[in-house]
Amino acid sequence: MTVTAVGFLAFSFSKILKIVKLLKKPYALTNVGERLGMVLKVAGGQTKIMRFPIIGFLHALVFWGFLLITVGSAEMILDGISGTMFDSDFANDRVLSFLGIVYDFIIGGGDVFALIILVGVLIFLARRLFMNVKRFSGEELRHKDHKDAAISLTFILLLMITLLGMNAAYVAHANATAHEIEGVFPISLMLAGFITNISHENLHFIELTCWWAHVLLIFAFANYLPYSKHFHVFMSLPNVYLSRTEPLTKMNVMENVRKEVELMLNPNAPMPDDSGEPIRFGMKDVEDGSWKFYLDSLTCTQCGRCTSVCPANQTGKKLSPRKIVLDYRRRMEEKSGGLLKEGKTFSDGKSLIGNYTTAEELWACTTCNACAQECPVNIDQPSMILEMRRHLYLEESAAPSAVNAANTNIENNGAPWKYSAADRFNWAKNLKFADGTPVKVPLISEFTENNRPEYLFWVGSACSFDDRSMEISRNFTKILQFAGVSYACLGTEETDTGDLAKRSGNEFLFQMQAFANIEVLNSYGITKIVTCDPHDYNTLKNEYADLGGNYEVIHHSELISKLISEDKLKQTAAKFAGKTVTYHDPCYLGRGNSVYDAPRKSLSNYVSISEMQRNKSRALCCGAGGTQMFKEAEKGNMEVYEMRTDDALKTNANIIATACPYCMTMMRDGVKMKNREADIKVLDIAEIVAQSYGL
Numbered sequence: 247m248t249v250t251a252v253g254f255l256a257f258s259f260s261k262i263l264k265i266v267k268l269l270k271k272p273y274a275l276t277n278v279g280e281r282l283g284m285v286l287k288v289a290g291g292q293t294k295i296m297r298f299p300i301i302g303f304l305h306a307l308v309f310w311g312f313l314l315i316t317v318g319s320a321e322m323i324l325d326g327i328s329g330t331m332f333d334s335d336f337a338n339d340r341v342l343s344f345l346g347i348v349y350d351f352i353i354g355g356g357d358v359f360a361l362i363i364l365v366g367v368l369i370f371l372a373r374r375l376f377m378n379v380k381r382f383s384g385e386e387l388r389h390k391d392h393k394d395a396a397i398s399l400t401f402i403l404l405l406m407i408t409l410l411g412m413n414a415a416y417v418a419h420a421n422a423t424a425h426e427i428e429g430v431f432p433i434s435l436m437l438a439g440f441i442t443n444i445s446h447e448n449l450h451f452i453e454l455t456c457w458w459a460h461v462l463l464i465f466a467f468a469n470y471l472p473y474s475k476h477f478h479v480f481m482s483l484p485n486v487y488l489s490r491t492e493p494l495t496k497m498n499v500m501e502n503v504r505k506e507v508e509l510m511l512n513p514n515a516p517m518p519d520d521s522g523e524p525i526r527f528g529m530k531d532v533e534d535g536s537w538k539f540y541l542d543s544l545t546c547t548q549c550g551r552c553t554s555v556c557p558a559n560q561t562g563k564k565l566s567p568r569k570i571v572l573d574y575r576r577r578m579e580e581k582s583g584g585l586l587k588e589g590k591t592f593s594d595g596k597s598l599i600g601n602y603t604t605a606e607e608l609w610a611c612t613t614c615n616a617c618a619q620e621c622p623v624n625i626d627q628p629s630m631i632l633e634m635r636r637h638l639y640l641e642e643s644a645a646p647s648a649v650n651a652a653n654t655n656i657e658n659n660g661a662p663w664k665y666s667a668a669d670r671f672n673w674a675k676n677l678k679f680a681d682g683t684p685v686k687v688p689l690i691s692e693f694t695e696n697n698r699p700e701y702l703f704w705v706g707s708a709c710s711f712d713d714r715s716m717e718i719s720r721n722f723t724k725i726l727q728f729a730g731v732s733y734a735c736l737g738t739e740e741t742d743t744g745d746l747a748k749r750s751g752n753e754f755l756f757q758m759q760a761f762a763n764i765e766v767l768n769s770y771g772i773t774k775i776v777t778c779d780p781h782d783y784n785t786l787k788n789e790y791a792d793l794g795g796n797y798e799v800i801h802h803s804e805l806i807s808k809l810i811s812e813d814k815l816k817q818t819a820a821k822f823a824g825k826t827v828t829y830h831d832p833c834y835l836g837r838g839n840s841v842y843d844a845p846r847k848s849l850s851n852y853v854s855i856s857e858m859q860r861n862k863s864r865a866l867c868c869g870a871g872g873t874q875m876f877k878e879a880e881k882g883n884m885e886v887y888e889m890r891t892d893d894a895l896k897t898n899a900n901i902i903a904t905a906c907p908y909c910m911t912m913m914r915d916g917v918k919m920k921n922r923e924a925d926i927k928v929l930d931i932a933e934i935v936a937q938s939y940g941l
């Protein structure tokens with residue numbers, strides 16, 4: 247039976263491996279130490295699952311218990327194979343009993359956890375069957391999925407009942423015949439008290455029956471798992487190990503595009519190898535994805551944590567990140583037979599985009615990464631979405647017209663708006679401190695090679711052109727000047743980073759922008775960059791490195807907080823005395839790059855902060871990212887910024903502080919929509935700090 251069960255399991259896994267081999271590699275699997283640490287933290291420590299504390303802790307107990315019981319179950323199988331299990335007269339020791347105290351720990355721990363898991367599974371079943379938990383529903387969940395969840399939980403329930411039944415019968419049998427008990431059984435010792443009036447033979451019969459049932463259930467469950475939603479029992483550890491180790495908001499570089507762009511910029515660059523399969527840009531169907539997408543889809547537990555935190559989904563749009571993952575799995579189930587037979591050229595006339603996932607869902611994503619942050623098994627939904635957007639943009643020219651227009655503007659003017667590139671430095675004109683002293687913003691070109699400033703202040707498109715956002719760059723410049731920071735700007739030599747182009751799927755334009763900027767930055771020998779724009783911060787810090795631009799990039803909140811620590815900005819609070827501020831975490835700064843404390847530290851010297859209920863890594867997106875700022879939102883029941891403004895208004899703060907020009911625009915729109923412009927101000931942290939000093 248063991249051979250048959252293992253044989254079937256090997257067959258299931260071999261099919262999966264064949265599909266994995268067909269798909270492309272997502273990234274190099276370096277950083278073994280970091281990956282093992284991630285497994286220990288995310289899987290071993292169950293840190294992400296415990297973000298939902300009560301039910302998360304229960305799940306963690308079930309997980310830890312399962313690990314221990316798996317060792318005990320392996321021993322049970324070995325006892326069966328060796329025959330020690332069938333001794334009715336206790337003639338032979340159990341296979342692993344020589345381990346002494348370790349054996350006692352495995353058996354005793356398994357005995358206790360069996361009861362905990364039993365109770366936990368009953369609660370899980372009750373939640374699924376009788377409680378209306380919102381995240382367990384959704385159009386992507388079919389009747390089969392609900393049945394599957396109930397079947398898997400029933401399997402686990404029966405496994406625990408048979409384990410405790412076997413242990414209790416064994417203990418009662420040993421006690422009745424005055425034999426030594428091997429291992430410790432804290433729970434079963436109590437249970438054995440209820441069955442002392444059963445004959446020795448019958449106790450041994452119950453023990454063996456439970457043992458057979460338990461072992462057969464293990465074999466059946468193990469072979470059911472690869473075809474069920476509970477496959478994460480096998481897959482979660484490897485999937486966490488294989489997941490991305492980079493910041494969440496860093497998006498990968500398209501190597502096939504890079505080769506073409508390099509050739510456009512330098513005709514002497516090596517020609518791309520076009521002898522293989524025709525290049526397809528982005529992901530139209532499952533075979534265009536990486537094997538990580540496939541493993542992600544197999545690992546998904548359908549828990550719905552991702553969808554429950556998705557701003558698009560919460561505001562009634564069609565997008566559900568869980569559906570994106572399940573669509574991939576279902577499409578692969580449908581197509582894998584043909585792919586394995588005929589290779590990647592196989593076609594059944596259908597595709598992932600169109601037949602499963604719609605363009606409407608894909609364009610509703612703000613790339614906020616709340617889904618990836620919350621996923622307990624480190625699934626990367628935004629990368630799947632981006633790959634499909636890349637296909638829509640690059641192969642089908644099927645982006646929303648406003649996104650196309652913003653990309654065209656970047657191509658023509660170096661900014662997503664129709665402003666002339668020559669006006670990029672206009673924000674710095676006539677800049678004065680409050681007392682009328684002029685502020686001259688230095689240009690990097692004015693410095694000699696041996697006398698470069700410490701920081702390059704990267705202004706970014708929004709803070710260069712948008713009237714309201716310009717106030718951020720103007721106020722931050724005053725702070726730099728006031729604190730005596732050595733800095734300079736690129737002026738009109740700066741052009742858009744390509745952040746918007748990348749997130750819309752236009753990797754060609756992104757790389758063109760990136761190469762142009764890197765050339766300028768490297769020509770000035772820039773090593774340190776400071777910026778007020780978290781989107782550019784992310785792009786410059788995380789994405790330019792793949793294309794040859796390696797810089798130490800900091801956000802203006804980090805520099806302000808450093809200046810405070812160094813006593814270069816001394817405490818003055820008069821301007822905002824008595825005011826309460828609530829701080830909105832920008833996704834690209836917080837969740838994307840884990841900058842949570844610096845903005846708070848920058849503010850805490852001058853104002854008191856009242857946190858929104860959803861803050862830091864749980865903060866709701868403002869709704870601007872992932873091209874949303876430049877297009878109409880998809881159909882829903884409210885705007886994302888409206889929902890986030892409601893969060894802010896609940897704190898009763900007088901000021902909503904932001905640290906991103908896009909968040910600033912959205913939160914201002916929200917305040918306007920709520921008719922609260924008269925009593926609520928939206929200010930960037932640079933404005934609050936500068937105004938505190940009367941700059």
Ligand code: SF4
Nearest residue numbers: 556611612614615617
């Ligand atoms: S990145 Fe944000 S908007 Fe996009 S699917 Fe994930 S949670 Fe939803």
Ligand code: SF4
Nearest residue numbers: 546547549550552621
């Ligand atoms: S993708 Fe992750 S968070 Fe979303 S349903 Fe699947 S396992 Fe849960």
